[in-house]
Amino acid sequence: MAIAVEELEALVGKPFPGGRYTIEPYRHWLMQDAVGGPATRAGEASPMEGYYGALAGMGLSVDELFALVGATADDGPMFGEAGIDVRRPLEIGATYRVSGGITGVVRKEGRKAGVFDIVTFRLELVGEDGELAAVSTNSFIFPRRD
Amino acid sequence: MALDAQAGEEIPPLLIDSISSEPMKTVAALLHDSNPIHFDVEAVQALGMGDRVVNQGPNNMAYVVNMLASWAGSPGRVRGLRVRFLGNVFAGDRLTARGTVTGVREEGGERFADLDVWLERAEDDRVLDGTAVVALG
Numbered sequence: 083m084a085i086a087v088e089e090l091e092a093l094v095g096k097p098f099p100g101g102r103y104t105i106e107p108y109r110h111w112l113m114q115d116a117v118g119g120p121a122t123r124a125g126e127a128s129p130m131e132g133y134y135g136a137l138a139g140m141g142l143s144v145d146e147l148f149a150l151v152g153a154t155a156d157d158g159p160m161f162g163e164a165g166i167d168v169r170r171p172l173e174i175g176a177t178y179r180v181s182g183g184i185t186g187v188v189r190k191e192g193r194k195a196g197v198f199d200i201v202t203f204r205l206e207l208v209g210e211d212g213e214l215a216a217v218s219t220n221s222f223i224f225p226r227r228d
Numbered sequence: 229m230a231l232d233a234q235a236g237e238e239i240p241p242l243l244i245d246s247i248s249s250e251p252m253k254t255v256a257a258l259l260h261d262s263n264p265i266h267f268d269v270e271a272v273q274a275l276g277m278g279d280r281v282v283n284q285g286p287n288n289m290a291y292v293v294n295m296l297a298s299w300a301g302s303p304g305r306v307r308g309l310r311v312r313f314l315g316n317v318f319a320g321d322r323l324t325a326r327g328t329v330t331g332v333r334e335e336g337g338e339r340f341a342d343l344d345v346w347l348e349r350a351e352d353d354r355v356l357d358g359t360a361v362v363a364l365g
Contacts, residue, residue, distance in 0.1 A: 109258060112258060113258055116287070117287050117291065118291065118294055119293070119297070120303070126302055126303050127303065128303045129293055130289065133286060144261070163358075164309075164310070164311055167307070167308050169307075171305075
């Protein structure tokens with residue numbers, strides 16, 4: 083049975099464990115090489131690191147995030163939207179503190195899709211100097227098949 | 229160097245002739261993404277999704293970022309990206325990332341361009357769309 087919407091709504095505002103994320107030079111090179119970007123090991127990082135860092139540093143694995151909202155990878159969760167807001171360029175080699183949590187839950191029912199939940203979460207990356215560097219906002223769509 | 233931009237301007241597109249399955253394996257490892265649809269064709273077939281592995285969604289975002297960074301002159305100038313995922317991309321797909329400037333504004337002493345951006349297999353087959361913000365310097 084699908085998790086009750088009230089249970090999901092109770093998660094809004096509760097912080098994830100959080101953590102730290104370092105834009106490792108070798109990792110930046112490999113990722114950029116994989117996606118056809120400039121493969122560099124120093125200097126400005128791809129803004130995609132704001133996305134990768136948010137997920138890697140939130141203190142939960144993606145599977146744990148799914149479990150938190152009563153889902154598993156086998157339920158076929160899908161990406162909904164993703165946003166990166168870079169307040170200042172991210173730097174290769176820099177370490178960021180990651181914090182945030184679930185900011186919204188919406189249950190919907192489609193004629194073909196059936197019942198599904200849209201879960202939105204927001205994570206901040208703060209530099210070692212305490213300044214906000216980037217904000218990552220993402221939503222996943224969770225089909226709820228009873 | 230300051231970048232010039234005008235509303236209505238199309239920025240240079242980025243063409244990816246054929247999405248390769250090999251980089252998906254690297255990305256799966258780097259992102260700790262255990263979903264086999266990104267590296268195991270048999271898993272894709274078992275789900276009835278065809279016989280080509282599925283690209284990671286963030287890779288599709290990254291192609292748009294690459295287009296923006298190439299136009300802007302550096303990745304640090306790409307200040308914002310918000311996208312909707314509209315469909316799966318499969319190994320072997322031919323993709324084009326495109327963007328159009330929708331406005332130019334000044335904020336906090338800095339000039340920014342706002343853009344509509346998208347990734348398409350064909351003109352009527354978008355797999356991702358959204359908006360972006362680029363600092364013009």
